[in-house]
Amino acid sequence: MNLVSLGVKLALAWRLVPVLPALVGKMGGCISTFLETETLRSRVAQLERQLAAGGGGGAAAPGGGGSVSVVAAPAGGEVLFFPDPAMPCRNGKGCRRNNCTYAHGDTSLIRLLQWLGAAKQTLDVCVFSITCDELSEALLAAHNRGVRVRIISDNDQMATKGSDIERLKAAGMPVRWDKDAAHMHHKFMVLDSRFAMTGSFNWTRAGVLENQENVVILDAPGIAAKYAEKFESLWAAYA
Amino acid sequence: MNLVSLGVKLALAWRLVPVLPALVGKMGGCISTFLETETLRSRVAQLERQLAAGGGGGAAAPGGGGSVSVVAAPAGGEVLFFPDPAMPCRNGKGCRRNNCTYAHGDTSLIRLLQWLGAAKQTLDVCVFSITCDELSEALLAAHNRGVRVRIISDNDQMATKGSDIERLKAAGMPVRWDKDAAHMHHKFMVLDSRFAMTGSFNWTRAGVLENQENVVILDAPGIAAKYAEKFESLWAAYA
CATH class of the missing domain: 3.30.870.10 (Endonuclease Chain A)
Structure with missing residues (x-):
């Protein structure tokens, strides 16, 4: 992946930020805003780190799993x-990675x-x-x-x-x-x-x-x- | 304890039955009626068994602890x-028992x-x-x-x-x-x-x-x- 396609992903992630609360509202309103916000912040920070590291996953947040799974509680x-x-x-x-077992x-x-x-x-x-x-x-x-x-x-x-x-x-x-x-x-x-x-x-x-x-x-x-x-x-x- | 005093205790327990819901209501209304009723039933059954056994605790319900502690959840x-x-x-x-350690x-x-x-x-x-x-x-x-x-x-x-x-x-x-x-x-x-x-x-x-x-x-x-x-x-x- 080159820097251009990473830039596109980052832009998409940023565009999702204002849209997610509305999506989440439709999911039933039982999600903690607190948790969503932190998950999003963490995802943005991760993308920024990945970009700074030149792409790939080497600099992902330790233990964070790195996913934007906003899960409804x-x-x-x-x-x-x-x-x-x-x-x-x-x-x-x-x-x-091909066939990553994690x-x-x-x-x-x-x-x-x-x-x-x-x-x-x-x-x-x-x-x-x-x-x-x-x-x-x-x-x-x-x-x-x-x-x-x-x-x-x-x-x-x-x-x-x-x-x-x-x-x-x-x-x-x-x-x-x-x-x-x-x-x-x-x-x-x-x-x-x-x-x-x-x-x-x-x-x-x-x-x-x-x-x-x-x-x-x-x-x-x-x-x-x-x-x-x-x-x-x-x-x-x-x- | 003789049968007369046991009879008095049993009568007192029975008198508590209609009064408890009101008491419980005053305690905040967050007690499961379901649990109270069963606790009371269990207490009455225990007193009946104690009475049938001639008083004392030998015939108390196994493991029941025997108390009428209606605890607010x-x-x-x-x-x-x-x-x-x-x-x-x-x-x-x-x-x-004197000095019961239980x-x-x-x-x-x-x-x-x-x-x-x-x-x-x-x-x-x-x-x-x-x-x-x-x-x-x-x-x-x-x-x-x-x-x-x-x-x-x-x-x-x-x-x-x-x-x-x-x-x-x-x-x-x-x-x-x-x-x-x-x-x-x-x-x-x-x-x-x-x-x-x-x-x-x-x-x-x-x-x-x-x-x-x-x-x-x-x-x-x-x-x-x-x-x-x-x-x-x-x-x-x-x-």
């Missing part, structure tokens, strides 16, 4: 199921990464185990764009091979963990004091690719407040 | 956190048992591990009162010591399980096609008494439908 909540068929392709939908959109992990990418102010994450690089990178990206990201994990799981906790700590992210033999077994998240996520899904490759798992994401400030309260009490207890 | 959902301070006392709030109401497990006790038609449960006798007994009680209870579990966990799956199967409850090395790691439930429950909580004693765990219970038929669809697809896959 069911009223009140969205449910994601795992396993996914493959890990997301880092080139997103713009991937031009996923190019619409997987549960890509949707979860979009949610993490939509955080504006705070991300409070309680997770038993975190070894999935794509998810860790989405936390790092949020941290780097000024979102206050806090992580609580389990002391035993942190000590296992592949845990990303040390890497997140080293990047300056505040991390705390339980101090006893019982498990800090939660896998919940509170996003911008508005969205609550919970389910069985640990943030691991096995969780993404092998196991039967679920995550429910609720646009429910009342429920988010209950999870936030629990987060604060654990955060204080594990200081 | 927050609009749209309720969140339970574990660990609990103790397992529920089988005598419920009527326990008259819980007598208002624990998360007691609330979860109340939800199971409220099922009228169907209970579809996907649970990685089930070793908690109180929860298994609540499933058996539902099965015995004509609720269609179906269980999906994980093959590896079923083979571990303390698993209640064989006992549930032996009682005639339909049970299926995954057939591969990956985990059937869900811990979700769909109740009467209306309520969906999910979270980190496995149905084990460690889940109740030791670990940090959460369960969200949603009065959300749209979300329940998504979990029900997943349940049916796993049920077919594991036939």
Whole structure:
């Protein structure tokens, strides 16, 4: 692909920006404007980076999946199921590799990464185990764009091979963990004091690719407040 | 306690029946009438059994906790956190033991048992591990009162010591399980096609008494439908 055809794609993407809210309105009005806007911003930024890098997917946003999949959330909540068929392709939908074996959109992990990418102010994450690089990178990206990201994990799981906790700590992210033999077994998240996520899904490759798992994401400030309260009490207890 | 004082208690419980809806209305109107009614029915049945057994707690409903705690659910959902301070006392709030070390109401497990006790038609449960006798007994009680209870579990966990799956199967409850090395790691439930429950909580004693765990219970038929669809697809896959 040359710079001219990339320019055409970029122009098309820009033209979509004012049109999408109307399209979305027709889809039933249950999409969070907040999430759409962030998804669009992320897509535009990605296209700009691709253009600056001379085309191709080499400079796609880490872990972002790169797709403009503005997904309608069911009223009140969205449910994601795992396993996914493959890990997301880092080139997103713009991937031009022949027979690429990575996923190019619409997987549960890509949707979860979009949610993490939509955080504006705070991300409070309680997770038993975190070894999935794509998810860790989405936390790092949020941290780097000024979102206050806090992580609580389990002391035993942190000590296992592949845990990303040390890497997140080293990047300056505040991390705390339980101090006893019982498990800090939660896998919940509170996003911008508005969205609550919970389910069985640990943030691991096995969780993404092998196991039967679920995550429910609720646009429910009342429920988010209950999870936030629990987060604060654990955060204080594990200081 | 003699039969006279038990009779007084029973009469008091009966007198509460017509008054409770008004009380509940004042509490904000967000309680499921469905759940209240079942809780009350369960309490009346328990008192009747206690009376028939000559008083005391020996014949209390298994796993029911025995309390008339009509708990207000927050609009749209309720969140339970574990660990609990103790397992529920089988005598419920009527326990008259000195220094009883069991819980007598208002624990998360007691609330979860109340939800199971409220099922009228169907209970579809996907649970990685089930070793908690109180929860298994609540499933058996539902099965015995004509609720269609179906269980999906994980093959590896079923083979571990303390698993209640064989006992549930032996009682005639339909049970299926995954057939591969990956985990059937869900811990979700769909109740009467209306309520969906999910979270980190496995149905084990460690889940109740030791670990940090959460369960969200949603009065959300749209979300329940998504979990029900997943349940049916796993049920077919594991036939």
